[in-house]
Structures are given as C-alpha cells and as structure tokens.
Amino acid sequence: MRVNRLHPWPDDAAEAEAIQDxxxxxxxxxxxxxxxxxxxxxVHYHGDDDVTAAxxxxxxxxxxxxxxxxAHGKAAFPYVPGLFAFRELPTLVEALERLxxxxxxxxxDGHGLAHPRGFGLACHLGVLTGLPALGVAKxxxxxVHETPGPERGxxxxxxxxxxxxxxxxxTRRDTKPVYVSPGHRISLETATSQALLLxxxxxxxxxxxxxxxxxxxxxxx
DNA sequence: GCGACAG
DNA sequence: ATCTTGTCGC
Numbered sequence: 001m002r003v004n005r006l007h008p009w010p011d012d013a014a015e016a017e018a019i020q021d022x023x024x025x026x027x028x029x030x031x032x033x034x035x036x037x038x039x040x041x042x043v044h045y046h047g048d049d050d051v052t053a054a055x056x057x058x059x060x061x062x063x064x065x066x067x068x069x070x071a072h073g074k075a076a077f078p079y080v081p082g083l084f085a086f087r088e089l090p091t092l093v094e095a096l097e098r099l100x101x102x103x104x105x106x107x108x109d110g111h112g113l114a115h116p117r118g119f120g121l122a123c124h125l126g127v128l129t130g131l132p133a134l135g136v137a138k139x140x141x142x143x144v145h146e147t148p149g150p151e152r153g154x155x156x157x158x159x160x161x162x163x164x165x166x167x168x169x170x171t172r173r174d175t176k177p178v179y180v181s182p183g184h185r186i187s188l189e190t191a192t193s194q195a196l197l198l199x200x201x202x203x204x205x206x207x208x209x210x211x212x213x214x215x216x217x218x219x220x221x
Numbered sequence: 222g223c224g225a226c227a228g
Numbered sequence: 229a230t231c232t233t234g235t236c237g238c
Contacts, residue, residue, distance in 0.1 A: 043228075045229045079229085081226040087229095088228075110227050120227070141227045179227085228229055 031185030039103035040207020044215035054215035112183035114166035126184020133183030
C-alpha cells in the first residue's frame with residue numbers, strides 16, 4: 001500500500017511536538033464499525049538503534065494471516081516519552097508500503113488519543129495512511145482510571161484533562177489489563193469492541209502478537 | 222527540587 | 229525496548 005509523507009522530519013523535540021499539535025487536528029473519531037482485513041504492527045529493537053518493523057495482516061473473520069511484511073532500519077529519533085512515535089514511524093511506514101493488500105484497520109502497539117497531546121503513535125499512523133487505527137498499550141501513560149473487574153471484557157474509562165481518552169480493558173480473565181484508545185477514524189466504543197474481538201485467547205490482540213513475533217524472528221520459526 | 226515517563 | 233531464572237498454568 002502507499003503511505004503519504006505529510007510532514008518534514010523533525011530535528012528536535014520542539015519540532016516534533018509542533019508536528020503532533022498540527023496533525024492532531026486531522027484525527028477523526030468516527031468511522032467504520034466492522035473490518036475485514038486487520039493489520040497488527042510492532043517493532044523490535046537490537047543493540048543501540050537498529051530496529052525491525054513488522055506488519056501482519058489478518059482476515060478479521062478467521063484471524064488467519066493473509067500477508068506479512070518486515071523492514072529494517074534505525075531508530076529515527078531519541079526516546080522521549082510522548083515523542084516515541086518518531087523513533088519507529090519511518091521503519092513502520094516502510095513495512096506498510098511493502099504490503100500488496102491494503103488493510104481496513106491498523107492495530108498499533110502503543111497509545112492513540114491517550115497521549116499528553118492527544119496524538120500517540122496510533123493517531124500518527126492513522127493520519128499518515130488515512131486508515132482507521134487504534135492503539136493497544138501494555139502500560140498506562142496519561143490520565144486516571146479505576147482497575148476493571150477480573151473478567152474478560154471488563155473495562156473502565158481513562159480520563160485525562162476532563163476527557164475520556166481511552167479504556168483500561170481486561171482482554172483475558174485475571175490478567176493485567178491493556179489500555180485501548182482511538183487512533184484515527186474510529187470511536188472509543190468501536191476501538192474497544194475490536195480490541196476484544198481480536199483477542200480471543202491471550203492478553204494482546206492477535207494482529208499485534210503476530211507482528212511482535214515476526215519482528216523478533218523475521219526469518220521464521 | 223524530585224520523581225515519573227507509551228516502546 | 230533490553231539485560232535475565234525459575235516457576236506457574238494451559
């Protein structure tokens with residue numbers, strides 16, 4: 001698939017924040033409620049700044065893999081909480097561009113709206129591709145929330161600066177929750193239901209799990 | 222001033 | 229993210 005380059009690469013944190021503040025206005029919180037080709041994305045780090053980005057596209061109905069792609073590169077920015085997306089974006093975009101199919105939904109490893117400026121990795125990838133996107137993070141970042149009940153499907157709102165920006169969601173019974181937030185062209189409600197639908201067994205959604213596996217073992221096995 | 226801080 | 233053993237559960 002093709003991905004647009006909507007902005008120049010930032011030289012420092014101030015420029016990166018300015019890009020986030022500008023692109024934030026493009027985020028849409030409504031969109032489709034059902035999907036047929038769902039992509040999971042993840043990045044694996046080696047040594048200091050070598051990265052491998054992986055994308056796995058699954059058939060939403062069966063959760064069977066349809067296509068995979070990987071790309072190797074360098075972390076493109078220093079790690080700064082809140083600017084994390086700039087590390088992985090170029091390599092993730094390269095992997096996406098190697099896909100022959102175009103997915104309907106991107107499931108990203110990190111936050112979307114639940115971000116200090118309301119523009120996490122999932123929002124950034126959504127805006128660059130124009131595709132619906134949601135974020136699933138393994139740890140909370142901004143806002144406050146109660147602990148959801150222990151059963152699969154239980155959730156509580158994440159409230160940041162008076163706004164509900166995401167949900168703490170229990171995807172598996174008695175297992176630490178995940179933190180779901182909209183990225184682009186999706187509602188919080190749909191992001192939550194999709195995250196749950198895509199997680200029939202383990203803690204993390206199947207697309208992200210498989211992308212994680214592929215990023216770690218690009219050659220197979 | 223000090224600690225915390227997606228991956 | 230990554231450095232790392234054993235252990236518990238499916």
